Amino acid sequence: MNQRDAAIVGIHEHQSRDVEGKVSALQIKAESAARALEDAGLSWSDVDAIYDAGDGGGMNGLTIAEYFGLKPAVIDTTNVGGSSYEFHAAHAKRDIASGKANVALLTYGSTAHSNARAIGVGGRGGGGHHPADNMDMFTGMTLVANYAMVAHRHMHEYGTTSEQLAEISIATRCHAMRNPDAVRAMEDLEFLDIRETTIDDVTNSRMIADPLHLLECCMISDGGGAVVIASPEVARNCSKSPVWILGTGEATKYPQTSADITTSAGAYSGTQAFGEAGISPAEIDIAMIYDSFSITVMVLLEDLGFCQKGEGGAWVEGGRLRFDRPGDGPALNTDGGGLSSNHPGMRGIFLLIEAARQLRGESCSQVSDAKLAVAHGNGGMLGSRHAAGTIILGRD
Amino acid sequence: MNEPTRPLPHTNEMDTREFWAATKDKELRYQQCDDCNTVVFYPRRHCMGCTSGNLTWKLSKGFGTVYTYSVVRQSYHPFFRGKVPYAVAWIELDEGPRMLSNVIEVDDPSADVQIGMKVELVWEEHEEVNIPLFRPAG
Ligand SMILES: [Zn+2]
Numbered sequence: 001m002n003q004r005d006a007a008i009v010g011i012h013e014h015q016s017r018d019v020e021g022k023v024s025a026l027q028i029k030a031e032s033a034a035r036a037l038e039d040a041g042l043s044w045s046d047v048d049a050i051y052d053a054g055d056g057g058g059m060n061g062l063t064i065a066e067y068f069g070l071k072p073a074v075i076d077t078t079n080v081g082g083s084s085y086e087f088h089a090a091h092a093k094r095d096i097a098s099g100k101a102n103v104a105l106l107t108y109g110s111t112a113h114s115n116a117r118a119i120g121v122g123g124r125g126g127g128g129h130h131p132a133d134n135m136d137m138f139t140g141m142t143l144v145a146n147y148a149m150v151a152h153r154h155m156h157e158y159g160t161t162s163e164q165l166a167e168i169s170i171a172t173r174c175h176a177m178r179n180p181d182a183v184r185a186m187e188d189l190e191f192l193d194i195r196e197t198t199i200d201d202v203t204n205s206r207m208i209a210d211p212l213h214l215l216e217c218c219m220i221s222d223g224g225g226a227v228v229i230a231s232p233e234v235a236r237n238c239s240k241s242p243v244w245i246l247g248t249g250e251a252t253k254y255p256q257t258s259a260d261i262t263t264s265a266g267a268y269s270g271t272q273a274f275g276e277a278g279i280s281p282a283e284i285d286i287a288m289i290y291d292s293f294s295i296t297v298m299v300l301l302e303d304l305g306f307c308q309k310g311e312g313g314a315w316v317e318g319g320r321l322r323f324d325r326p327g328d329g330p331a332l333n334t335d336g337g338g339l340s341s342n343h344p345g346m347r348g349i350f351l352l353i354e355a356a357r358q359l360r361g362e363s364c365s366q367v368s369d370a371k372l373a374v375a376h377g378n379g380g381m382l383g384s385r386h387a388a389g390t391i392i393l394g395r396d
Numbered sequence: 397m398n399e400p401t402r403p404l405p406h407t408n409e410m411d412t413r414e415f416w417a418a419t420k421d422k423e424l425r426y427q428q429c430d431d432c433n434t435v436v437f438y439p440r441r442h443c444m445g446c447t448s449g450n451l452t453w454k455l456s457k458g459f460g461t462v463y464t465y466s467v468v469r470q471s472y473h474p475f476f477r478g479k480v481p482y483a484v485a486w487i488e489l490d491e492g493p494r495m496l497s498n499v500i501e502v503d504d505p506s507a508d509v510q511i512g513m514k515v516e517l518v519w520e521e522h523e524e525v526n527i528p529l530f531r532p533a534g
Pocket of ligand 1: 429430431433434442443445446447448
């Protein structure tokens with residue numbers, strides 16, 4: 001049975017998705033950290049462990065500690081792309097359980113939108129200095145095309161349709177329209193026609209890389225956030241009720257002869273996490289699943305065990321993933337997700353934040369009496385090399 | 397103004413430089429372990445199947461199957477944005493390795509490229525290297 005040895009006690013999501021170049025990524029991290037510590041009723045001096053995806057440059061574990069003004073006993077700079085924060089949460093639980101730390105601080109900040117960094121549609125240019133890059137870069141494969149190749153194979157093997165994939169986009173947009181920060185994000189990023197969408201809206205939107213349409217692709221925003229994770233002793237005295245980390249799983253996958261591209265590393269991390277938590281997918285109320293693209297969620301719903309491999313298309317039909325359909329499966333990405341709320345490049349931290357909101361009863365698309373949530377981050381590229389981090393969360 | 401060109405590999409990258417050197421002779425090469433027969437691709441100096449470093453370069457005949465593909469319609473890259481729409485595909489070579497490439501010499505990549513179709517190697521010539529692309533097997 002699961003050990004209640006670490007809990008999320010503080011959260012903060014940076015409100016603006018377009019900082020207009022007026023705030024740095026580091027400043028977003030520090031501001032988010034301060035707000036998350038306040039949310040917990042803690043302060044900088046309580047923090048003895050920091051987790052950072054090392055995206056700030058060389059010796060980042062050292063420089064971020066100094067910037068925050070901390071002398072932590074634990075520094076972890078694991079970077080596995082968008083899933084880094086699920087890995088960090090898993091490591092924080094482990095470090096707290098082993099007695100090395102009491103209060104863990106996870107932070108993320110990015111100005112991807114302000115930098116006009118084309119993370120979604122840029123072909124990587126020039127040769128790569130990593131051997132894998134040096135073999136791939138001549139093809140002009142875009143990030144969207146990488147995921148689209150998974151979608152094509154999924155359609156080929158299981159008969160999945162664009163209409164079924166669109167269910168994921170319209171469910172997250174439905175939730176985004178209820179989240180004022182998400183609506184403002186779409187306004188700031190100059191989305192056209194900001195409203196709830198239909199399957200036809202999605203399938204009629206411009207094709208970016210066959211078979212993925214514009215409305216199946218995440219936005220490119222600025223943003224950031226912070227999560228504070230603490231020991232039971234600390235959690236007992238925090239301002240908000242604890243959100244326990246009940247189980248964790250980490251896995252990786254990369255291209256190999258005969259590998260099945262329609263199954264992600266999530267099949268392994270999910271099994272570990274659910275096993276450790278001692279619960280089944282059917283018990284989950286909230287599914288915070290990294291929606292870089294519609295296909296990412298489709299594959300992961302299957303890999304996490306909500307349905308069988310290949311049955312995801314039929315399973316999501318009829319609005320099953322909406323927050324107001326409790327009882328026949330989890331509500332998906334109730335903050336609006338990367339598709340319609342916030343995607344500054346590595347959105348794994350927002351999965352933890354919105355899952356915690358739901359289990360505290362603070363979501364804009366609150367599922368009544370939500371008890372159990374899964375946060376699953378996919379980092380890297382689903383269609384080639386990627387990492388998977390699964391975190392199972394539960395309230396008292 | 398020079399025409400934008402396809403991004404080319406570094407020919408001095410330590411693990412892959414022999415692969416790219418062989419393309420000058422229009423040879424598509426992959427590695428196999430002498431001790432456990434594991435096919436190693438992308439190229440490395442070590443076997444992932446065992447701890448041996450005894451890898452032998454093998455020559456692919458250049459025939460394969462489209463495992464999956466996408467048609468890129470939007471790219472901001474100076475070369476590729478002039479090429480859209482084009483097909484990117486994972487090609488399963490008959491010898492085992494799965495490599496990323498383009499399927500070319502098709503009128504309409506959306507209609508003419510399919511999962512499971514047989515393809516054959518075609519070289520795009522450059523000064524330092526030749527680039528392995530694929531076309532429908534004829
Ligand atoms: Zn071997």
